[in-house]
Amino acid sequence: MSNLSLEEQNKKIRERMENLSEIRFEPFPQDSPWLRPIRMTFIQDGKKKQWDLMRAHESVSIVVFNTDRKKLVFVRQFRPAAYYACLPEKLKEVDLKKYPVTLGLTIELCAGIVDKDKPLVEIAQDELREECGYEAPLENFQKVITYRFISSSATKQTLFYVEVTDAMNIHSGGGAENEGELIEIIEMSIEEVKKYVASEEVQSPPCFLNGVSWFLANKKDRYDTL
Template structure:
Protein backbone atom coordinates (compact mmCIF):
# COMPACT_ATOMS: atom_id res chain seq x y z
CA UNK A 1 0.00 0.00 0.00
CA UNK A 2 2.82 2.41 0.86
CA UNK A 3 4.48 1.80 -2.52
CA UNK A 4 1.18 2.60 -4.24
CA UNK A 5 0.77 5.88 -2.32
CA UNK A 6 4.34 6.96 -3.04
CA UNK A 7 4.05 6.08 -6.72
CA UNK A 8 0.75 7.93 -7.03
CA UNK A 9 2.13 11.04 -5.34
CA UNK A 10 5.26 10.95 -7.49
CA UNK A 11 3.24 10.60 -10.70
CA UNK A 12 1.07 13.54 -9.75
CA UNK A 13 4.03 15.79 -8.98
CA UNK A 14 5.45 15.06 -12.42
CA UNK A 15 2.48 16.64 -14.19
CA UNK A 16 2.84 20.01 -15.91
CA UNK A 17 0.90 21.76 -13.16
CA UNK A 18 3.39 20.90 -10.42
CA UNK A 19 6.56 20.28 -12.40
CA UNK A 20 9.45 22.34 -11.04
CA UNK A 21 12.93 22.07 -9.59
CA UNK A 22 13.10 20.89 -5.95
CA UNK A 23 12.14 23.64 -3.53
CA UNK A 24 14.99 22.96 -1.12
CA UNK A 25 17.68 20.49 -0.15
CA UNK A 26 16.23 18.28 2.59
CA UNK A 27 19.03 15.96 3.70
CA UNK A 28 17.75 14.30 6.88
CA UNK A 29 14.31 13.47 8.33
CA UNK A 30 13.38 11.84 11.65
CA UNK A 31 10.40 11.92 14.03
CA UNK A 32 10.03 12.39 17.80
CA UNK A 33 7.08 12.59 20.22
CA UNK A 34 5.38 15.98 20.49
CA UNK A 35 6.95 18.12 23.25
CA UNK A 36 4.70 19.62 25.91
CA UNK A 37 5.62 23.16 24.81
CA UNK A 38 4.74 22.60 21.13
CA UNK A 39 4.19 25.94 19.39
CA UNK A 40 1.50 25.15 16.85
CA UNK A 41 -0.72 22.36 18.22
CA UNK A 42 -2.10 21.29 21.60
CA UNK A 43 -3.58 17.79 22.02
CA UNK A 44 -6.29 17.30 24.63
CA UNK A 45 -9.23 15.06 25.47
CA UNK A 46 -12.85 16.13 25.87
CA UNK A 47 -15.22 14.20 28.15
CA UNK A 48 -19.00 14.52 27.97
CA UNK A 49 -22.23 12.67 28.67
CA UNK A 50 -24.62 12.18 25.75
CA UNK A 51 -27.93 10.36 26.15
CA UNK A 52 -26.71 9.04 29.49
CA UNK A 53 -23.47 7.63 28.08
CA UNK A 54 -20.04 9.00 28.99
CA UNK A 55 -17.89 9.65 25.93
CA UNK A 56 -14.26 10.65 25.42
CA UNK A 57 -12.92 12.31 22.29
CA UNK A 58 -9.37 13.25 21.31
CA UNK A 59 -8.91 16.81 20.05
CA UNK A 60 -5.95 18.66 18.55
CA UNK A 61 -6.19 22.42 19.03
CA UNK A 62 -4.72 24.40 16.15
CA UNK A 63 -4.81 28.06 15.17
CA UNK A 64 -7.55 29.51 12.99
CA UNK A 65 -6.56 30.30 9.42
CA UNK A 66 -7.14 32.52 6.39
CA UNK A 67 -6.88 31.59 2.71
CA UNK A 68 -7.11 33.59 -0.49
CA UNK A 69 -8.20 32.71 -4.02
CA UNK A 70 -5.76 35.03 -5.79
CA UNK A 71 -6.29 35.95 -9.45
CA UNK A 72 -3.93 38.09 -11.52
CA UNK A 73 -6.13 40.00 -13.96
CA UNK A 74 -3.12 41.29 -15.93
CA UNK A 75 -2.09 37.79 -16.96
CA UNK A 76 -5.38 35.94 -16.34
CA UNK A 77 -3.67 33.51 -13.98
CA UNK A 78 -4.62 31.94 -10.66
CA UNK A 79 -1.86 32.22 -8.09
CA UNK A 80 -0.93 29.33 -5.81
CA UNK A 81 2.02 28.41 -3.64
CA UNK A 82 4.11 25.23 -3.50
CA UNK A 83 5.75 24.10 -0.29
CA UNK A 84 7.00 21.00 1.49
CA UNK A 85 4.47 19.87 4.11
CA UNK A 86 5.96 17.67 6.88
CA UNK A 87 2.51 16.42 7.95
CA UNK A 88 1.80 15.27 4.40
CA UNK A 89 5.19 13.55 4.27
CA UNK A 90 4.48 11.74 7.53
CA UNK A 91 1.04 10.71 6.31
CA UNK A 92 2.39 9.32 3.05
CA UNK A 93 5.12 7.21 4.63
CA UNK A 94 3.02 5.88 7.53
CA UNK A 95 -0.31 5.35 5.79
CA UNK A 96 -3.04 4.52 8.30
CA UNK A 97 -0.63 3.40 11.03
CA UNK A 98 -0.10 5.30 14.30
CA UNK A 99 3.31 3.72 14.81
CA UNK A 100 6.09 6.32 14.82
CA UNK A 101 8.84 5.71 12.25
CA UNK A 102 12.13 4.83 13.94
CA UNK A 103 15.49 6.32 13.03
CA UNK A 104 16.24 8.45 10.00
CA UNK A 105 13.95 8.10 7.01
CA UNK A 106 15.31 6.64 3.77
CA UNK A 107 15.12 9.68 1.50
CA UNK A 108 15.76 7.59 -1.60
CA UNK A 109 12.75 5.41 -0.86
CA UNK A 110 10.68 8.37 0.34
CA UNK A 111 11.93 11.51 -1.47
CA UNK A 112 10.72 14.75 0.16
CA UNK A 113 9.26 15.88 -3.18
CA UNK A 114 6.29 13.54 -2.63
CA UNK A 115 5.06 15.96 0.07
CA UNK A 116 5.28 19.18 -1.92
CA UNK A 117 1.76 20.59 -2.09
CA UNK A 118 -0.02 23.10 -4.29
CA UNK A 119 -2.23 25.39 -2.19
CA UNK A 120 -3.91 28.79 -2.20
CA UNK A 121 -2.11 31.57 -0.38
CA UNK A 122 -2.85 30.97 3.31
CA UNK A 123 -1.69 31.47 6.86
CA UNK A 124 -2.58 31.80 10.51
CA UNK A 125 -5.31 34.25 11.54
CA UNK A 126 -3.41 36.55 13.89
CA UNK A 127 -5.08 37.15 17.25
CA UNK A 128 -4.59 40.93 17.14
CA UNK A 129 -5.72 41.39 13.52
CA UNK A 130 -8.91 41.01 11.52
CA UNK A 131 -9.10 38.09 9.06
CA UNK A 132 -8.77 40.63 6.23
CA UNK A 133 -5.57 42.06 7.70
CA UNK A 134 -4.11 38.60 8.21
CA UNK A 135 -4.97 37.64 4.62
CA UNK A 136 -3.40 40.85 3.29
CA UNK A 137 -0.18 40.07 5.15
CA UNK A 138 -0.07 36.55 3.73
CA UNK A 139 -0.58 37.80 0.16
CA UNK A 140 2.40 40.13 0.58
CA UNK A 141 4.66 37.63 2.35
CA UNK A 142 3.92 34.55 0.25
CA UNK A 143 3.07 35.96 -3.18
CA UNK A 144 4.59 39.46 -3.19
CA UNK A 145 1.47 41.52 -3.93
CA UNK A 146 0.59 44.61 -1.89
CA UNK A 147 -3.20 44.90 -1.78
CA UNK A 148 -5.67 46.96 0.28
CA UNK A 149 -7.87 45.02 2.67
CA UNK A 150 -10.91 46.48 0.88
CA UNK A 151 -10.08 44.35 -2.18
CA UNK A 152 -10.62 41.12 -0.25
CA UNK A 153 -14.04 39.58 -0.93
CA UNK A 154 -15.35 37.15 1.67
CA UNK A 155 -16.26 33.78 0.16
CA UNK A 156 -16.76 31.35 3.04
CA UNK A 157 -16.25 30.94 6.75
CA UNK A 158 -16.14 27.30 7.80
CA UNK A 159 -14.52 24.71 10.07
CA UNK A 160 -11.77 22.36 8.92
CA UNK A 161 -10.88 18.94 10.32
CA UNK A 162 -14.19 18.69 12.18
CA UNK A 163 -13.38 15.21 13.45
CA UNK A 164 -10.33 16.25 15.45
CA UNK A 165 -9.29 19.90 15.19
CA UNK A 166 -12.10 22.12 13.85
CA UNK A 167 -10.15 25.33 13.35
CA UNK A 168 -12.10 28.28 11.93
CA UNK A 169 -11.13 29.06 8.33
CA UNK A 170 -11.93 32.19 6.36
CA UNK A 171 -11.65 32.07 2.56
CA UNK A 172 -11.34 35.27 0.52
CA UNK A 173 -11.18 36.17 -3.16
CA UNK A 174 -8.81 38.89 -4.33
CA UNK A 175 -7.93 40.21 -7.78
CA UNK A 176 -4.43 41.61 -8.28
CA UNK A 177 -2.50 43.13 -11.18
CA UNK A 178 1.16 43.17 -12.14
CA UNK A 179 1.54 46.73 -10.85
CA UNK A 180 0.81 45.50 -7.31
CA UNK A 181 3.73 43.07 -7.36
CA UNK A 182 6.31 44.59 -4.99
CA UNK A 183 8.52 41.59 -4.20
CA UNK A 184 9.11 37.99 -5.21
CA UNK A 185 7.16 36.51 -2.31
CA UNK A 186 8.36 33.19 -1.01
CA UNK A 187 7.43 33.56 2.66
CA UNK A 188 9.22 34.94 5.70
CA UNK A 189 11.51 33.61 8.44
CA UNK A 190 12.27 29.93 7.71
CA UNK A 191 9.50 29.43 5.12
CA UNK A 192 10.46 27.99 1.73
CA UNK A 193 7.64 28.78 -0.69
CA UNK A 194 7.42 28.94 -4.47
CA UNK A 195 4.78 31.07 -6.20
CA UNK A 196 3.00 29.21 -9.01
CA UNK A 197 0.72 30.74 -11.65
CA UNK A 198 -1.88 28.54 -13.36
CA UNK A 199 -4.01 29.37 -16.36
CA UNK A 200 -7.72 28.73 -16.06
CA UNK A 201 -7.36 25.67 -18.27
CA UNK A 202 -4.55 24.31 -16.08
CA UNK A 203 -6.71 24.86 -13.00
CA UNK A 204 -9.57 22.94 -14.63
CA UNK A 205 -7.23 20.07 -15.40
CA UNK A 206 -5.89 20.07 -11.86
CA UNK A 207 -9.31 19.53 -10.23
CA UNK A 208 -10.92 17.31 -12.85
CA UNK A 209 -12.87 14.29 -11.64
CA UNK A 210 -10.56 11.48 -10.59
CA UNK A 211 -7.52 13.69 -10.07
CA UNK A 212 -5.07 13.17 -7.21
CA UNK A 213 -4.60 16.63 -5.72
CA UNK A 214 -1.31 17.46 -3.99
CA UNK A 215 -2.96 19.73 -1.45
CA UNK A 216 -5.73 19.89 1.11
CA UNK A 217 -9.46 20.45 0.69
CA UNK A 218 -8.79 24.20 0.58
CA UNK A 219 -7.07 23.76 -2.79
CA UNK A 220 -10.15 22.06 -4.21
CA UNK A 221 -12.57 24.48 -2.55
CA UNK A 222 -10.72 27.58 -3.72
CA UNK A 223 -10.23 26.37 -7.28
CA UNK A 224 -13.75 25.02 -7.76
CA UNK A 225 -15.26 28.21 -6.33
CA UNK A 226 -13.30 30.30 -8.81
CA UNK A 227 -14.22 28.09 -11.75
CA UNK A 228 -17.90 28.19 -10.76
CA UNK A 229 -18.12 31.91 -10.05
CA UNK A 230 -15.41 33.80 -11.94
CA UNK A 231 -14.16 31.78 -14.91
Protein backbone atom coordinates in the same frame (compact mmCIF):
# COMPACT_ATOMS: atom_id res chain seq x y z
CA MET B 1 11.25 42.85 -7.40
CA SER B 2 13.63 39.99 -8.25
CA ASN B 3 15.38 39.91 -11.62
CA LEU B 4 14.95 36.13 -11.68
CA SER B 5 12.13 34.63 -13.71
CA LEU B 6 9.46 32.77 -11.77
CA GLU B 7 10.82 29.48 -13.12
CA GLU B 8 14.37 30.33 -12.00
CA GLN B 9 13.17 31.48 -8.60
CA ASN B 10 11.11 28.33 -8.03
CA LYS B 11 14.05 26.16 -9.08
CA LYS B 12 16.26 27.76 -6.43
CA ILE B 13 13.56 27.48 -3.75
CA ARG B 14 12.88 23.84 -4.70
CA GLU B 15 16.57 22.99 -4.32
CA ARG B 16 16.51 24.43 -0.80
CA MET B 17 13.16 22.83 -0.03
CA GLU B 18 14.38 19.37 -0.98
CA ASN B 19 17.64 19.77 0.94
CA LEU B 20 16.21 17.66 3.76
CA SER B 21 18.15 15.27 5.97
CA GLU B 22 18.30 13.66 9.43
CA ILE B 23 14.54 13.11 9.65
CA ARG B 24 13.38 11.78 13.02
CA PHE B 25 10.16 11.65 15.00
CA GLU B 26 9.84 12.59 18.65
CA PRO B 27 7.09 12.56 21.31
CA PHE B 28 4.67 15.47 21.03
CA PRO B 29 5.77 18.41 23.24
CA GLN B 30 3.15 19.68 25.66
CA ASP B 31 4.31 23.28 25.21
CA SER B 32 3.74 23.43 21.42
CA PRO B 33 2.71 26.98 20.39
CA TRP B 34 0.72 25.64 17.41
CA LEU B 35 -1.16 22.54 18.58
CA ARG B 36 -2.57 21.79 22.00
CA PRO B 37 -3.78 18.18 22.31
CA ILE B 38 -6.38 17.16 24.88
CA ARG B 39 -8.73 14.24 25.60
CA MET B 40 -12.43 15.04 25.92
CA THR B 41 -14.73 12.65 27.80
CA PHE B 42 -18.51 12.90 27.75
CA ILE B 43 -21.72 10.97 28.15
CA GLN B 44 -23.90 10.73 25.06
CA ASP B 45 -27.18 8.86 25.00
CA GLY B 46 -26.28 7.24 28.30
CA LYS B 47 -22.89 5.99 27.08
CA LYS B 48 -19.52 7.28 28.22
CA LYS B 49 -17.29 8.27 25.29
CA GLN B 50 -13.92 9.88 24.72
CA TRP B 51 -12.29 11.76 21.87
CA ASP B 52 -8.72 12.93 21.36
CA LEU B 53 -8.53 16.36 19.77
CA MET B 54 -6.42 19.49 19.40
CA ARG B 55 -6.87 23.21 19.55
CA ALA B 56 -5.17 25.06 16.70
CA HIS B 57 -4.96 28.61 15.35
CA GLU B 58 -7.68 30.04 13.14
CA SER B 59 -6.53 30.96 9.63
CA VAL B 60 -7.23 32.90 6.46
CA SER B 61 -6.84 31.72 2.86
CA ILE B 62 -6.98 33.71 -0.36
CA VAL B 63 -7.99 32.89 -3.92
CA VAL B 64 -5.65 35.10 -5.97
CA PHE B 65 -6.45 35.94 -9.60
CA ASN B 66 -4.07 37.91 -11.80
CA THR B 67 -6.33 39.79 -14.21
CA ASP B 68 -3.50 40.80 -16.54
CA ARG B 69 -2.57 37.21 -17.35
CA LYS B 70 -5.87 35.48 -16.48
CA LYS B 71 -4.08 33.14 -14.10
CA LEU B 72 -4.72 31.93 -10.58
CA VAL B 73 -1.78 32.28 -8.21
CA PHE B 74 -1.07 29.50 -5.70
CA VAL B 75 1.80 28.47 -3.46
CA ARG B 76 3.66 25.19 -3.10
CA GLN B 77 5.60 24.16 -0.02
CA PHE B 78 6.82 21.18 1.95
CA ARG B 79 4.27 20.04 4.54
CA PRO B 80 5.71 17.65 7.15
CA ALA B 81 2.23 16.26 7.94
CA ALA B 82 1.63 15.43 4.28
CA TYR B 83 5.03 13.74 4.09
CA TYR B 84 4.48 11.82 7.34
CA ALA B 85 1.15 10.50 6.03
CA CYS B 86 3.03 8.80 3.18
CA LEU B 87 5.34 6.89 5.51
CA PRO B 88 4.63 3.53 7.12
CA GLU B 89 3.93 3.67 10.85
CA LYS B 90 6.75 3.18 13.35
CA LEU B 91 9.40 3.84 10.72
CA LYS B 92 12.69 4.47 12.53
CA GLU B 93 14.88 5.61 9.65
CA VAL B 94 13.60 7.37 6.56
CA ASP B 95 15.11 6.34 3.22
CA LEU B 96 14.84 9.54 1.16
CA LYS B 97 15.36 7.60 -2.07
CA LYS B 98 12.37 5.40 -1.29
CA TYR B 99 10.34 8.24 0.24
CA PRO B 100 11.43 11.42 -1.60
CA VAL B 101 10.71 14.86 -0.22
CA THR B 102 8.33 15.51 -3.11
CA LEU B 103 5.73 13.32 -1.36
CA GLY B 104 5.27 16.18 1.08
CA LEU B 105 4.93 19.00 -1.45
CA THR B 106 1.43 20.44 -1.69
CA ILE B 107 -0.18 23.10 -3.87
CA GLU B 108 -2.29 25.43 -1.75
CA LEU B 109 -4.04 28.75 -1.60
CA CYS B 110 -2.03 31.64 -0.22
CA ALA B 111 -2.85 31.41 3.49
CA GLY B 112 -1.72 32.03 7.04
CA ILE B 113 -2.68 31.58 10.67
CA VAL B 114 -4.42 34.28 12.69
CA ASP B 115 -1.72 35.15 15.20
CA LYS B 116 -1.99 38.95 15.19
CA ASP B 117 -4.52 41.26 16.82
CA LYS B 118 -5.76 42.86 13.61
CA PRO B 119 -8.71 42.47 11.21
CA LEU B 120 -8.74 39.25 9.17
CA VAL B 121 -8.61 41.15 5.89
CA GLU B 122 -5.36 42.84 6.97
CA ILE B 123 -3.88 39.44 7.85
CA ALA B 124 -4.90 38.23 4.38
CA GLN B 125 -3.24 41.30 2.86
CA ASP B 126 -0.03 40.57 4.80
CA GLU B 127 0.02 36.93 3.67
CA LEU B 128 -0.50 37.92 0.03
CA ARG B 129 2.45 40.30 0.27
CA GLU B 130 4.76 37.84 2.08
CA GLU B 131 3.98 34.70 0.12
CA CYS B 132 3.15 35.97 -3.37
CA GLY B 133 4.79 39.40 -3.49
CA TYR B 134 1.63 41.36 -4.37
CA GLU B 135 0.63 44.58 -2.61
CA ALA B 136 -3.14 44.78 -3.09
CA PRO B 137 -5.33 47.45 -1.46
CA LEU B 138 -7.79 46.29 1.19
CA GLU B 139 -10.75 47.22 -1.00
CA ASN B 140 -9.67 44.56 -3.50
CA PHE B 141 -10.31 41.80 -0.96
CA GLN B 142 -13.72 40.16 -0.98
CA LYS B 143 -14.70 38.01 1.99
CA VAL B 144 -16.24 34.81 0.64
CA ILE B 145 -17.08 32.60 3.62
CA THR B 146 -15.99 31.50 7.08
CA TYR B 147 -16.17 27.78 7.73
CA ARG B 148 -14.72 25.12 10.00
CA PHE B 149 -12.17 22.55 8.96
CA ILE B 150 -12.88 19.47 11.05
CA SER B 151 -10.49 16.56 11.65
CA SER B 152 -8.64 15.90 14.90
CA SER B 153 -9.05 19.64 15.40
CA ALA B 154 -11.87 21.97 14.41
CA THR B 155 -10.37 25.25 13.25
CA LYS B 156 -12.09 28.26 11.76
CA GLN B 157 -10.89 29.48 8.37
CA THR B 158 -11.99 32.56 6.45
CA LEU B 159 -11.73 32.53 2.66
CA PHE B 160 -11.02 35.73 0.73
CA TYR B 161 -10.86 36.51 -2.97
CA VAL B 162 -8.55 39.16 -4.42
CA GLU B 163 -7.73 40.35 -7.92
CA VAL B 164 -4.18 41.51 -8.61
CA THR B 165 -2.25 42.94 -11.55
CA ASP B 166 1.37 42.70 -12.60
CA ALA B 167 1.84 46.29 -11.40
CA MET B 168 1.00 45.18 -7.84
CA ASN B 169 3.87 42.66 -7.85
CA ILE B 170 6.36 44.53 -5.64
CA HIS B 171 8.76 41.66 -4.86
CA SER B 172 9.40 38.00 -5.61
CA GLY B 173 7.43 36.57 -2.68
CA GLY B 174 8.41 33.21 -1.27
CA GLY B 175 7.36 33.71 2.35
CA ALA B 176 8.99 35.21 5.42
CA GLU B 177 12.68 34.29 5.33
CA ASN B 178 13.08 35.06 9.05
CA GLU B 179 10.43 32.43 9.82
CA GLY B 180 12.15 29.80 7.69
CA GLU B 181 9.46 29.74 5.00
CA LEU B 182 10.34 28.28 1.60
CA ILE B 183 7.49 28.83 -0.82
CA GLU B 184 7.21 28.36 -4.57
CA ILE B 185 4.74 30.54 -6.44
CA ILE B 186 2.60 28.54 -8.85
CA GLU B 187 0.58 30.18 -11.61
CA MET B 188 -2.11 28.19 -13.42
CA SER B 189 -4.32 29.08 -16.33
CA ILE B 190 -8.01 28.25 -16.02
CA GLU B 191 -7.58 25.13 -18.12
CA GLU B 192 -4.60 24.00 -16.08
CA VAL B 193 -6.58 24.44 -12.87
CA LYS B 194 -9.55 22.50 -14.22
CA LYS B 195 -7.26 19.68 -15.32
CA TYR B 196 -5.50 19.62 -11.96
CA VAL B 197 -8.66 19.41 -9.81
CA ALA B 198 -10.07 16.73 -12.14
CA SER B 199 -7.05 14.47 -11.69
CA GLU B 200 -7.31 11.24 -9.71
CA GLU B 201 -5.17 12.46 -6.82
CA VAL B 202 -4.82 16.12 -5.90
CA GLN B 203 -1.91 17.06 -3.66
CA SER B 204 -3.83 19.91 -2.06
CA PRO B 205 -5.95 20.43 1.07
CA PRO B 206 -9.78 20.65 1.00
CA CYS B 207 -9.70 24.45 1.37
CA PHE B 208 -7.85 24.63 -1.97
CA LEU B 209 -10.61 22.66 -3.71
CA ASN B 210 -13.26 24.77 -1.97
CA GLY B 211 -11.64 28.03 -3.08
CA VAL B 212 -11.05 26.91 -6.67
CA SER B 213 -14.59 25.54 -6.98
CA TRP B 214 -16.01 28.81 -5.67
CA PHE B 215 -13.93 30.81 -8.17
CA LEU B 216 -14.89 28.67 -11.17
CA ALA B 217 -18.58 28.86 -10.23
CA ASN B 218 -18.79 32.54 -9.28
CA LYS B 219 -16.17 34.42 -11.32
CA LYS B 220 -16.81 33.09 -14.79
CA ASP B 221 -17.20 36.66 -16.06
CA ARG B 222 -13.61 37.35 -15.02
CA TYR B 223 -11.99 34.46 -16.87
CA ASP B 224 -14.36 33.28 -19.59
CA THR B 225 -12.93 35.64 -22.19
CA LEU B 226 -10.13 33.36 -23.28
